[in-house]
Amino acid sequence: MLRDQRLSYRLAKNPYQPHLARIVAIKPQARDHKLFQVRFEDHRAADSFRSKPGQFVELSVIGTGECPISISSPPTRPGVIELCVRRVGRVTSALFKQPTNSLVGLRGPYGNGYPVEKMEGNDLLLVAGGLGMAPLRSLLWFALDNRADFNRVILLYGCHQPNEVLFRDEMAGLVTREDLECHLTVDTDPDKIWPYHIGVVTRLFDHVGGLNPATTYAAICGPPVVYKFVVEKLLELNFSKGRILMSLERMMKCGVGKCLHCSIGHKYTCLDGPIFTYWDAINLRESI
Numbered sequence: 001m002l003r004d005q006r007l008s009y010r011l012a013k014n015p016y017q018p019h020l021a022r023i024v025a026i027k028p029q030a031r032d033h034k035l036f037q038v039r040f041e042d043h044r045a046a047d048s049f050r051s052k053p054g055q056f057v058e059l060s061v062i063g064t065g066e067c068p069i070s071i072s073s074p075p076t077r078p079g080v081i082e083l084c085v086r087r088v089g090r091v092t093s094a095l096f097k098q099p100t101n102s103l104v105g106l107r108g109p110y111g112n113g114y115p116v117e118k119m120e121g122n123d124l125l126l127v128a129g130g131l132g133m134a135p136l137r138s139l140l141w142f143a144l145d146n147r148a149d150f151n152r153v154i155l156l157y158g159c160h161q162p163n164e165v166l167f168r169d170e171m172a173g174l175v176t177r178e179d180l181e182c183h184l185t186v187d188t189d190p191d192k193i194w195p196y197h198i199g200v201v202t203r204l205f206d207h208v209g210g211l212n213p214a215t216t217y218a219a220i221c222g223p224p225v226v227y228k229f230v231v232e233k234l235l236e237l238n239f240s241k242g243r244i245l246m247s248l249e250r251m252m253k254c255g256v257g258k259c260l261h262c263s264i265g266h267k268y269t270c271l272d273g274p275i276f277t278y279w280d281a282i283n284l285r286e287s288i
């Protein structure tokens with residue numbers, strides 16, 4: 001048995017310890033953002049990994065530490081797990097120095113994920129701002145891979161500038177799909193290279209006709225300003241608070257409800273979230 005396999009088997013005995021996973025590809029995204037494709041070394045870890053859109057993993061860089069990262073790939077495409085990471089701290093900076101083929105640690109998945117069973121048979125409206133596309137991408141591809149289970153699928157994605165758009169080539173392909181209504185925007189386009197809309201993400205609602213709030217689930221992910229203005233817009237359109245889903249990822253450490261780092265009011269983001277309805281969120285202190 002190889003040393004890595006022995007280590008992986010030993011680690012698997014402890015739920016707080018990660019499984020070894022290999023970085024099989026790294027795809028640069030926007031500045032300070034990379035997509036890491038990772039695969040478990042141990043087939044038992046790979047076989048037992050069952051995620052839902054909206055869940056996260058704890059990723060560790062050996063010798064440095066670990067951090068929570070949303071899963072960007074859908075559970076409909078098992079095997080390789082995609083993690084879109086922004087370089088913001090010690091662990092992500094160390095991760096950015098890892099070359100393809102190096103080993104990292106992975107444990108999870110954690111969190112509640114989107115209530116996809118309840119969402120089936122409804123229209124889906126996904127609204128992402130900036131890095132918010134990373135967790136929403138898992139839900140988007142889940143819906144596209146199970147297209148018959150949903151009615152309209154609509155994606156509204158906005159960034160500040162074109163060079164901040166994540167999954168740029170993929171987005172160009174999504175715009176042309178006939179089974180998806182995909183609208184992209186940037187706030188400003190200083191180099192005049194952007195072929196889509198200009199303006200804040202809420203302006204994209206002008207291009208979506210016939211939204212029925214009684215049969216639509218809206219999933220939002222982005223910086224606080226996106227939540228504020230998109231929720232306002234959805235309430236104006238008579239969406240009920242229970243049909244507005246928000247991804248609130250707060251200072252998660254253990255991922256399993258033990259360390260208290262992620263508590264918002266009486267809820268633990270790692271267990272009760274990170275997906276909350278707006279109804280839940282307005283009852284949580286400091287949630288948005």
Ligand code: FES
Binds near residue numbers: 251261262268270
């Ligand atoms: S991350 Fe430790 S309790 Fe939630």
